[in-house]
Amino acid sequence: MSEPRKIVIIGAGLAGASAATALRERGYGGDLLLMGTDAHRPYELPPLSKGVLLGNSDEPDWVHDEGYYDEHDIRLASGVTATRLEPGARLVLDDAGGEHLYDRLVLATGSRPRPLPVPGGELPGLYALRTLDDSLRLRSAFADAERVVVVGAGWIGTEAAAAARHHGAEVTVVSPGRLPLASVLGDEVAGVFRDLHQENGVHWRLGERVAEVTGDSGGVRGVRLSGGDELAADVVLVAVGAAPRVELAHAAGLELSDDGGVCVDAGLRTSAPDIYAIGDIAAHFHPRYDHRIRVEHWATARGHGAHVAPNLLGENEPYLALPYFFTDQYDLGCEYRGSADLDRDRLVVRGDLAARDFTAFWVTPGGEVGAAMNVNQWDDGDALQALVDGHAVVTDEQLRSGNLADLG
Structure with missing residues (x-):
């Protein structure tokens, strides 16, 4: 495999930026384009539900200082969305009218928050948490709110509940599960997180579902549960998981996994020649587990990005690192x-x-x-x-x- 003259990376989050960084660190001297929908330069997501949401910082952890990309000849196209792939022509089209030929392509398109599929689920005043702008808006809303309802008891939901309590709001968390985080930690350890939040004033509505978001064009008033109870709220955060952004891959005919990710081999290569997928979207065949895994965490995004670089340049080493994540909630880390x-x-x-x-x-x-x-x-x-x-x-x-x- 000859060294590619041009590499295009779609997705300017941590995974994509880590790939671009690793390519330059390995001495790659070809044309390198990093494009992403977010208007900001690449940043890490964990602080958005932690330090930024708590008010300890107004900025995330930037992957690099602002001048890094120019200094390392990485063409950073922020606020630009890829709209179509043509694998046969090795071509990417974007919403700014750009056409980008490539020799190797990396998909690092990340995830989007899943919507709440109930009546009222599109009302203004519902919040999601994925981007820096989301976090800043939600922090401001928490600071002004008297009552907050968080729908979902995963990592984002529980961290956001802790932040809302930090800002002084009354908080209720609604989840169909018997315990928060039980699908990851099991009942015994999940009980630690339930008790932690309860001791810090969070009200749980476990084993219940949201049937409707109430309100009007002026905003939300609360949620009605499947059992009929209504919970008043100034702010409703929907934290019911994330969906991988695979529309480009699907339209281009790449193989998708049962969980909706993009199938990649042990070296992070997709079913199409010279196209790789990393981060949240990558359903990666992991030799340790002898099956595909898809991990939506910071360490995987960073690790995939660093690992894919030599494979783009001709190697084919398997990605062997194991999942890692962390959380901080109240006095628990x-x-x-x-x-x-x-x-x-x-x-x-x-x-x-x-x-x-x-x-x-x-x-x-x-x-x-x-x-x-x-x-x-x-x-x-x-x-x-x-x-x-x-x-x-x-x-x-x-x-x-x-x-x-x-x-x-």
């Missing part, structure tokens, strides 16, 4: 490494769940550490990474009381 199968793996806890000072391990039937999450414990990060990366086979007692650095 945690990091999660790996991927647990909650139907199969057993939970082993080191420390005190009730005190929110513990490490949770998910152990496979064969005794391997499949995932680990440290909560308000910060000394064992490297050891936990080694346990998960190394398929360490350990006993429950070793995890509960042994020296973790000696087990990996």
Whole structure:
């Protein structure tokens, strides 16, 4: 494979910007175009539901200083949306009338918040949280609100609920699940997050669904639940998950996965020659798990971007890094490494769940550490990474009381 003369990256978030950065760091000297719909230069998403939403910062973590892209000859086209791919012609068209030929193409189009498919779900005054502008608008709304309803109890929903309480609003979280985050953490650890929010004044409406958003053209008044109760609200945040932006890939005939992502092989290459997909949209065949995984987290976006660069230049190395994410809510901070199968793996806890000072391990039937999450414990990060990366086979007692650095 000869070195490409021109690489186009569609999507100027962390994944796309990381790919562009890695290409230049590896000495790629060809034409490099990074285009994205957002009007801002590339930034990281985690601060939007944390520091920015809390009011600790007015800016996100920028991937690079403003001058970096010019200095490294990266043509950054902000506020430009790709509208069509023509793989046969190796051509990208955009909404500004641009036509861009490429030798290699990277799709890093990310995700969009899923809408709430109920009557009133399009009323003005409903909020979503995905972009910097979303976060700033929502922060202002939280500061003025008396009553906030958050629909959804995943990571965005729970972090936003904590921010709304920080701003002094009365907060209710509605979710059809029995516990927040249970699909990721299982019931026992999910109960820690339920209790944390309850102790901080959040009202839960678990096991319930929103049937209607009430209001008019002037804005929302609240939500009506499937059981008939109505919850008054000045602000309603819809946080019911994200959908990968795969319209370009679908229209171009690329293979899609069952979960709606773009199928890529272990080296992040799609079904079309010279087109790669990274970040939220990539349904990546992971050699560790022997099946496809699609991960919508910061570390994967950054990792995919750095990894795809040498493959664009002729290598074909598999992406082997494991999922990682973190959260900060009230006085709880945690990091999660790996991927647990909650139907199969057993939970082993080191420390005190009730005190929110513990490490949770998910152990496979064969005794391997499949995932680990440290909560308000910060000394064992490297050891936990080694346990998960190394398929360490350990006993429950070793995890509960042994020296973790000696087990990996």
